[in-house]
């Protein structure tokens with residue numbers, strides 16, 4: 222699989238490139254950035270390490286690299302300032318993002334290309350890509366709450382002295398202030414988290430608040446997130462590359478799941494070679510469902526604001542229906558994220574493998 226990273230010169234893009242290199246699964250890593258020298262340097266640095274890692278083609282260039290790329294990951298953007306909410310970034314980032322989409326479109330995309338949006342505000346930008354690019358919406362994935370869920374799991378594991386890969390906990394909704402912790406499905410090694418020795422509601426709330434503030438915490442400490450978001454990006458790309466059908470909390474254009482329509486946010490999603498293969502409606506506690514629908518309202522309001530100030534982004538497909546409605550009847554089955562043991566690391570997995578690590 223050939224992967225292009227637009228924004229590859231930056232912290233997130235270069236960490237994603239490095240994570241893809243260590244994964245050794247994709248065949249080609251192509252780095253693009255307006256900062257031409259910087260991205261050339263990032264690609265060269267990766268190339269120099271390749272003999273220790275995997276037989277991948279690594280390089281940099283311009284939009285001519287997009288046409289035959291299988292997956293295009295967009296990390297280009299402006300960083301959030303320490304005291305800025307992700308949604309405040311919108312005014313600074315939407316125009317830049319629309320310009321990138323225009324360039325991607327002009328370069329011509331493979332009909333089966335997958336787009337992975339990482340730049341913030343990720344849910345809003347994913348919506349713009351899904352509705353204006355001309356690709357089927359299922360081929361546009363937003364990183365969504367993948368990183369938030371991983372941060373959440375890591376902090377729970379640290380607090381309870383559990384192995385992080387054995388903690389399964391989900392964050393759904395917006396990658397932002399209205400994100401929703403799904404306590405009803407949280408587990409440690411298959412055991413309900415609420416029954417684990419040392420667990421308390423108070424501790425849970427503390428860990429969730431820290432998770433929510435993790436982006437700002439990291440920005441304050443080191444300027445921006447890199448390693449964790451890099452491995453989160455690689456997790457999604459590997460799910461596509463290996464057609465793994467992994468259930469991940471990524472964002473996509475929702476058309477009725479949990480009664481939510483015409484907005485992009487994260488729900489448990491089956492990710493495979495064709496992108497978003499299924500969105501799952503796991504049973505939630507009523508307050509979780511209400512919080513998820515609130516998240517959808519928050520995002521829809523932001524999308525409306527963006528569409529008003531960027532008329533060129535008004536190409537939403539017809540017949541999408543009401544933004545958020547009442548939830549349809551649910552199956553009642555409890556679906557979890559499995560053991561969550563897919564820790565990403567110095568993997569021995571190589572191209573063509575089955576993804577088991």
Ligand SMILES: NC(=O)c1ccc[n+]([C@@H]2O[C@H](COP(=O)([O-])OP(=O)(O)OC[C@H]3O[C@@H](n4cnc5c(N)ncnc54)[C@H](O)[C@@H]3O)[C@@H](O)[C@H]2O)c1
Nearest residue numbers: 228230231232233254255256297298339340341343368445
């Ligand atoms: N979704 C998530 O979970 C998540 C997590 C962390 C960061 N982010 C977002 O990722 C984005 C990048 O963050 P970063 O820390 O890497 O920032 P950065 O400043 O280090 O890198 C951004 C890169 O984008 C490039 N760029 C700017 N305009 C461009 C254009 N028109 N075409 C191509 N490249 C362009 C810049 O030259 C720069 O190299 C931000 O929007 C940030 O908020 C998202």
